[in-house]
Amino acid sequence: MKSINEIQPSRRAFLGLTLGGLATAAAVRPASAQRVQTKARIVIIGAGAAGTSLANRLVGRLDGAEITILDPSTEHLYQPGLSLVAAGLKPASYTQSNTADWLSKGITLIPEAAAAIDPVAKTVSTSGAQTFAYDFLVVAPGLVLDHDAIEGFSLDLVGTNGIGALYPGAQYAAKTWEAASKFTEDGGVGIFTRPATEMKCAGAPLKHAFLIEDIATRTAGAGKHEMHYASNNNSLFGLPIVSEKVRMLFEDRGITPQYSHVLKAIEPGRKIATFATPEGDTEMGYDYLHVISPQRAPDVVRQSGLSWADKWTDQGWVEVDQQTLRHLRYPEVFALGDVAGVPKGKTAASVKWQVPVVEDHLIAAIEGREGNAVYDGYTSCPLMTRVGRAMLVEFDYHNNLTPSFPGIIAPLEELWISWLMEEVALKATYNAMLRGKA
Amino acid sequence: MEQLTPETLIAVFEEIFGRVLFWVMVAAAVVVTLAFLYVLIRDRSMSMRKFLLSQLSMPFGAVAAVIFVLAMTHSQLRDMGGAIDVIVLLGIAAMGAVGIAIFVYTAQSLLRGKPDES
Numbered sequence: 001m002k003s004i005n006e007i008q009p010s011r012r013a014f015l016g017l018t019l020g021g022l023a024t025a026a027a028v029r030p031a032s033a034q035r036v037q038t039k040a041r042i043v044i045i046g047a048g049a050a051g052t053s054l055a056n057r058l059v060g061r062l063d064g065a066e067i068t069i070l071d072p073s074t075e076h077l078y079q080p081g082l083s084l085v086a087a088g089l090k091p092a093s094y095t096q097s098n099t100a101d102w103l104s105k106g107i108t109l110i111p112e113a114a115a116a117i118d119p120v121a122k123t124v125s126t127s128g129a130q131t132f133a134y135d136f137l138v139v140a141p142g143l144v145l146d147h148d149a150i151e152g153f154s155l156d157l158v159g160t161n162g163i164g165a166l167y168p169g170a171q172y173a174a175k176t177w178e179a180a181s182k183f184t185e186d187g188g189v190g191i192f193t194r195p196a197t198e199m200k201c202a203g204a205p206l207k208h209a210f211l212i213e214d215i216a217t218r219t220a221g222a223g224k225h226e227m228h229y230a231s232n233n234n235s236l237f238g239l240p241i242v243s244e245k246v247r248m249l250f251e252d253r254g255i256t257p258q259y260s261h262v263l264k265a266i267e268p269g270r271k272i273a274t275f276a277t278p279e280g281d282t283e284m285g286y287d288y289l290h291v292i293s294p295q296r297a298p299d300v301v302r303q304s305g306l307s308w309a310d311k312w313t314d315q316g317w318v319e320v321d322q323q324t325l326r327h328l329r330y331p332e333v334f335a336l337g338d339v340a341g342v343p344k345g346k347t348a349a350s351v352k353w354q355v356p357v358v359e360d361h362l363i364a365a366i367e368g369r370e371g372n373a374v375y376d377g378y379t380s381c382p383l384m385t386r387v388g389r390a391m392l393v394e395f396d397y398h399n400n401l402t403p404s405f406p407g408i409i410a411p412l413e414e415l416w417i418s419w420l421m422e423e424v425a426l427k428a429t430y431n432a433m434l435r436g437k438a
Numbered sequence: 439m440e441q442l443t444p445e446t447l448i449a450v451f452e453e454i455f456g457r458v459l460f461w462v463m464v465a466a467a468v469v470v471t472l473a474f475l476y477v478l479i480r481d482r483s484m485s486m487r488k489f490l491l492s493q494l495s496m497p498f499g500a501v502a503a504v505i506f507v508l509a510m511t512h513s514q515l516r517d518m519g520g521a522i523d524v525i526v527l528l529g530i531a532a533m534g535a536v537g538i539a540i541f542v543y544t545a546q547s548l549l550r551g552k553p554d555e556s
Binding site: 089386387388389408409410413414415416417419420423424425427428429431432435437438 | 445446449450451452453454510511512513514516517518519520522523526527
């Protein structure tokens, strides 16, 4: 036997080592799970983050299923990026891609909107007068912004007269930056609002306020801007511990909280915003106003009888079990994403955790057994507090913080690494999720 | 984060850099590493002269890597907020330093040929 000293490096040994390494790498590729044979007809309403991700995962798990996804929009919108676009950090195109490009083979995309859902007859009819019968229905059309609820406001105002609104889409986020950048340069009074309804990513209004304050202070210098954050109730964020932290940061940054101030009307010409408060209406002048309209389930959902009858009656979110996202009255119906009637949970991070749960229960139903996956309300929000810093806030239904990296990334600390996650890793993770890989 | 498997990580990196650029970068890293091992085996020894030059290049690699990452992410050194940030920054600097050291050593060895020929 050779001693260790006799083993000499040689080209042959080197080659052998390389080939051995490659062979090992090839051998340890994960085997794909057995696909379930089925003829189930699955209709998914909405090809956003939730619908696309679920459809792609189902294709990998089911063999023979008829998966139909309805969405009239040819454009897929990476919504977490809108805050970056509205702060001038990314172009509008950063958030835009083609809906069809994300869908695997084996999924039928119908470029039409759902016009009516009949959960008793188990059919969905479309704006193009097609009707699809289903065995399982996944309702994931997102939400609608009720701009008419704010008197004097319309989308064509965005970008003019100091009015911003980053929620309605990529071009509006870009126009928001036009208005906001003028404010950062010229100074004046900035007011940042949020609606009184449930809303998509309750951190986004805070992020916009923080980022614009940071850019304003760097651009024009301190003391030229007066900034207000109009909150819909007596807190700044749904999670008490985060709300307190934001209150301290606002104090430090000179952003004045205006509690229980809900935007109800604007006069763009005079630059006056009217807020409903417990003491009656109050007017505030502004040089920059960020508007987020009230948010509701789409009409097709509200008219289908799938909504909660005793909760959120002005908003119409789907009546689902908050742990399985399965409809409480129609077990073959699930809801995902913004439209689901669960507390919190209107973020892409929630979707990432909701989709595997619905996948589990749907496949279990096809196989005639009970699923066991549970969604516990996980939501996360890289709450950007400066250009270059963020707090990685993660929490669940119980208002508990659920840090993914305890002891390494502190949830209430403003960190560069959390910013890196938002700026670099978030879209990558999101896209991997869309493809059903994360 | 749920299901942080190697496959997920690769998917994430593919998304950050784009599939083509990511695999080109991986290939470049593999080629430089293999070339480095090749010259080590070919020469049967480390050349301290070449190693000195590659060590001298290390600070430049470290600084370049940090500047690259800060520029790519709209960040500045003032954004370092906690211990983990400093660790990540040092990690990026270390990777830049080691990467350029291996590259410089390998490049010298390949360009100048075997020690007995030079």
